[in-house]
Amino acid sequence: MQSVIDEALIIGLMDYRESDRIVTFFTREHGRLSGVARGARRSVKRFGGGLELFCRLNLSFTPGDGLVRINDVEPVTIYPGIRTSLEGIAHAGYACELVAAMSPERMASQRLFRLLVAYLERLDSAAASRGERHFFEMNLLNILGYRPPLESCCSCGAPLGDEGGSWRRGLDGGLFCSGCSANGRRLGGETLAAMLGSLRTGRFGHVVYTQGVLAEAGEYLEEFISANLQRPLKSLGFLRLSP
Numbered sequence: 001m002q003s004v005i006d007e008a009l010i011i012g013l014m015d016y017r018e019s020d021r022i023v024t025f026f027t028r029e030h031g032r033l034s035g036v037a038r039g040a041r042r043s044v045k046r047f048g049g050g051l052e053l054f055c056r057l058n059l060s061f062t063p064g065d066g067l068v069r070i071n072d073v074e075p076v077t078i079y080p081g082i083r084t085s086l087e088g089i090a091h092a093g094y095a096c097e098l099v100a101a102m103s104p105e106r107m108a109s110q111r112l113f114r115l116l117v118a119y120l121e122r123l124d125s126a127a128a129s130r131g132e133r134h135f136f137e138m139n140l141l142n143i144l145g146y147r148p149p150l151e152s153c154c155s156c157g158a159p160l161g162d163e164g165g166s167w168r169r170g171l172d173g174g175l176f177c178s179g180c181s182a183n184g185r186r187l188g189g190e191t192l193a194a195m196l197g198s199l200r201t202g203r204f205g206h207v208v209y210t211q212g213v214l215a216e217a218g219e220y221l222e223e224f225i226s227a228n229l230q231r232p233l234k235s236l237g238f239l240r241l242s243p
């Protein structure tokens with residue numbers, strides 16, 4: 001098979017055998033794929049120091065049925081600004097793990113690639129924030145076809161708008177208007193506006209999540225995302241320690 005070159009971000013790393021690593025990439029043209037980096041544990045130089053989590057690089061690989069063969073990597077950036085703060089590392093690690101867990105193997109999505117690049121660039125140049133994490137989550141869910149049903153009541157279909165709605169665990173993220181259910185956790189009108197507003201722009205920093213909105217959106221998104229995952233994300237514990 002012929003080797004292929006693609007732009008890639010490293011979204012997962014795992015030690016393998018005595019001296020190798022299994023590297024998971026999210027590539028622009030080929031989606032998520034994994035390969036064995038032979039000798040990567042023995043020598044950092046073997047891949048030019050480019051095999052770090054959330055490193056951006058040009059990847060040369062040979063496609064195969066299972067793991068691809070990694071021929072060479074050419075680092076583009078390691079996002080040095082992110083690596084100066086624990087919050088930045090926690091948020092970038094979470095974003096990578098979320099993409100690794102939710103993107104189907106080898107399904108290309110240029111929009112998701114651009115979103116992850118934009119988020120890493122943002123984390124590289126500005127302090128991490130919970131609002132921008134939720135902005136990233138909303139856009140990721142939307143791109144991958146898991147958009148939460150926030151516009152209308154899941155029971156009677158009434159538009160929710162300014163009034164907001166309520167939700168309960170285990171109901172696929174559906175919201176109820178006040179006429180259909182008086183119980184449950186709230187997603188107020190301001191929270192709905194911020195969450196839906198996040199889908200109208202791809203630019204970080206354009207949607208502000210206030211404190212009350214952060215609490216409501218955070219609880220809802222964590223529940224909604226975990227309901228769509230096979231297993232809990234390892235990076236969530238680390239992320240919860242950061243502001």
Ligand SMILES: [Zn+2]
Binds near residue numbers: 177
């Ligand atoms: Zn209703």
